[in-house]
Amino acid sequence: MLQTRQNALGVRFEAQCRAFEKEPFPxxxxxxxxxxxxxxxxxxxxxxxxxxxxxxxxxxxAEETRLAELFVVRAGIRHALSHLSAWMRERPVATSLPFLxxxxxxxxxxxxxxxIVSPWNYPFQLAVAPATAALAAGNxxxxxxxxxxxxxxxxxxSLVEKYxxxxxxAMMVGDAEVGKAFVSLPFDHLxxxxxxxxxxxxxxxxxANLTPVTLELGGKxxxxxxxxxxxxxxxxxxxxxxxxxxxxxxxxxxxxxxPQGQGxxxxxxxxxxIAKLYPRLxxxxxxxxxxxxxxxxxxSDMVAEARDSGADIIEVNPANETLGVTDRKMAPVLVRxxxxxxxxxxxxxxxxxxxxxxxxxxxxxxxxVNRGERPLALYWFGSDNANxxxxxxxxxxxxxxxxxxxxxxxxxxxxxxxxxESGTGAYHGEWxxxxxxxxxxxxxxxxxxxxxxxxxxxxxxxxRIFRLLNLIT
Numbered sequence: 252m253l254q255t256r257q258n259a260l261g262v263r264f265e266a267q268c269r270a271f272e273k274e275p276f277p278x279x280x281x282x283x284x285x286x287x288x289x290x291x292x293x294x295x296x297x298x299x300x301x302x303x304x305x306x307x308x309x310x311x312x313a314e315e316t317r318l319a320e321l322f323v324v325r326a327g328i329r330h331a332l333s334h335l336s337a338w339m340r341e342r343p344v345a346t347s348l349p350f351l352x353x354x355x356x357x358x359x360x361x362x363x364x365x366x367i368v369s370p371w372n373y374p375f376q377l378a379v380a381p382a383t384a385a386l387a388a389g390n391x392x393x394x395x396x397x398x399x400x401x402x403x404x405x406x407x408x409s410l411v412e413k414y415x416x417x418x419x420x421a422m423m424v425g426d427a428e429v430g431k432a433f434v435s436l437p438f439d440h441l442x443x444x445x446x447x448x449x450x451x452x453x454x455x456x457x458x459a460n461l462t463p464v465t466l467e468l469g470g471k472x473x474x475x476x477x478x479x480x481x482x483x484x485x486x487x488x489x490x491x492x493x494x495x496x497x498x499x500x501x502x503x504x505x506x507x508x509x510p511q512g513q514g515x516x517x518x519x520x521x522x523x524x525i526a527k528l529y530p531r532l533x534x535x536x537x538x539x540x541x542x543x544x545x546x547x548x549x550x551s552d553m554v555a556e557a558r559d560s561g562a563d564i565i566e567v568n569p570a571n572e573t574l575g576v577t578d579r580k581m582a583p584v585l586v587r588x589x590x591x592x593x594x595x596x597x598x599x600x601x602x603x604x605x606x607x608x609x610x611x612x613x614x615x616x617x618x619x620v621n622r623g624e625r626p627l628a629l630y631w632f633g634s635d636n637a638n639x640x641x642x643x644x645x646x647x648x649x650x651x652x653x654x655x656x657x658x659x660x661x662x663x664x665x666x667x668x669x670x671x672e673s674g675t676g677a678y679h680g681e682w683x684x685x686x687x688x689x690x691x692x693x694x695x696x697x698x699x700x701x702x703x704x705x706x707x708x709x710x711x712x713x714x715r716i717f718r719l720l721n722l723i724t
Contacts, residue, residue, distance in 0.1 A: 260429065263421045264436050267364045267391040270418035276361060277389045279336055285386045286335070288414045289379065290328045296410055297321055300375055300403070307374075307400040309579050310540040315496060320376040323661055327380050330663040330680055331387040338387070338684045344692070349720050352697040359688040361389030363439035366462075368430065368453065370445045371397035371542055372499045372601075377444045377467075378407065382420065384683025390440075392420045395433040399542055431456070438462050440687055444501070446599075447624075447672050465676030465686055467501070468669050469599045472626040474504035474656070475616055475642060476517070477633025485632035485654070486517065489605075490524040492630075492656025494583060497539040498603040499546075502628040502650070502657050505599060506606040508616050514609045518565055518585045521605070525583050526569040533572040533580050540579040541602060547576050550602040553595040554584050563587040613638050617645040624672035625649070630656055649673050 274281075300321065301313040344355035365385040369378035378394050385392045394411070396404040401424075408422035415421075423433055434441060434453045437460035443453040444467040457464045474489050476482070493504050509517050529538045541547040558564045565585040574580045583603040589596050595606055610616040620629070629648035631639055639653065649669035650659040660667055660679075668677030678686050696702070704716050 260423050260432055263417060264364065264393065266418045267393060267421065271363050271391050279339060282335060282387055282389055283332060285419060286328055286332050289383060289386065290325065292410050292414045293321060293324050299406060303403040303406045304374060304400065306402045308540050308542055310536065312537050312539060315539065319495065320373055323376050324379045327383050327663060331383055334681065335387055338681055348723050352699055354695045356693040356695065358691045358693055360691045362687055362689055363390060365390045365392050365687055366433060366436060366438040366441040367392060367394045368434060368443040369394060369396050371399035372496060374400045374403045381442045381678055384678050385687045388684050388687035390687055391418060393423060395423050395430055398426045465678060466674045468627065468674040469501040470624055470626045470673040471505040471599055472502060472628040473506055473508055473620050474630040475508045477631065477635055477638050478510050479635040480632035486520045486524050488656050490521055490528060493605050494528065494603055497541060499542060499601055502660055504630055504656060506608055508608050508610050511609045511611045514587050514607050518587060518607055521585055522565060522567045525567045531570045532568060532582055533574055533578060541581050544576050544579065547579050547581060550581060550604060554604060557586050557589050557593050557595055560590055560593060562589040613641050617642060620646050625670045627669045627673035
């Protein structure tokens, strides 16, 4: 079976390569047609997509899927349709004085066949949003979805087959072994969204083919409460951002930093905010389950380790329900006084567990963030402009939202991507178009060029022209 799938993978890849060779620069109309079909796939099958994702998670709010996946994808496709003509245009670039009256131009050119490896946590958005950028740039696309969301992966494969020819967009559904074969193909660009550990393996596999990669990874994204912040608004924002999709979000606040002495009071405010969002957990369709028993056990083990170490554990279970691995619902947990050697302080949590760390000065908060790897996101809450600028300039993160959570992700006019351990490269909007294009520089020589005067045989004329060049450059 595995060998059959790997053979099919190679056949589809070769078919896409041949199709690109026949159409290496799709017209604006062709690209728009592909984007409109992708939009139709998104708009006409909303209920099916929500139901499949809900089934894979065992409980996933349709409203969360509609907002965090379908809305985001639709907005991205419509933005691309509106701006694609301008993005495709050959652009003039200034020409240095010695080379006038020659002219510089920059031509965005499709790369070829783009591979996309999408994760399980937002299986629609993180497959289709990069595909939007790749198709807008004129490429062929192959997608390997996660094996942890099998019903959705099968549904998306059937929808892609309905709306696209296999040499335009193709899906390869399969397990981790199929994934390894997929990332080993000599794509013209490969985008991977997932963990940092797997991202390293993907980068190594791509390096064998000199395939450029965009890695959208994760890490420990901090939320920092400045003493000047509106505490109630900040708590409400972080509670929602942390518990969206039960914390299974790459840009979710991973831990919270609060001014010294305020940890207990802020934890109490968080418990109240969580109870308001989710007065019940087990039978509440608004509250998402953990994707698998393995992930549930991992989170439970992290909390147990913290409890055994003496950390303060606050489980927020407003209706005092019995939850467990079998239903995969997990009550939100706040953790105070956790040692830095604990797993939940070293690893990306990716679940409804929020450590609360107290800090003395702004410099101490910055130092704490910088001791770890560079995060995918950073959140700062406050009104003190000097402190804000100090944190913005003193830390490095993939993206930032001020006085709210996660909204930098949905800004189509801004790039989205990580830095260091949290990823490399960026996409969304024009940045995605540029990621999946080769911006080819073109120099157009003028008939009036004096360049011939610098050619052999060298002599006085060469020396005079060369001295002039040195003066004007």
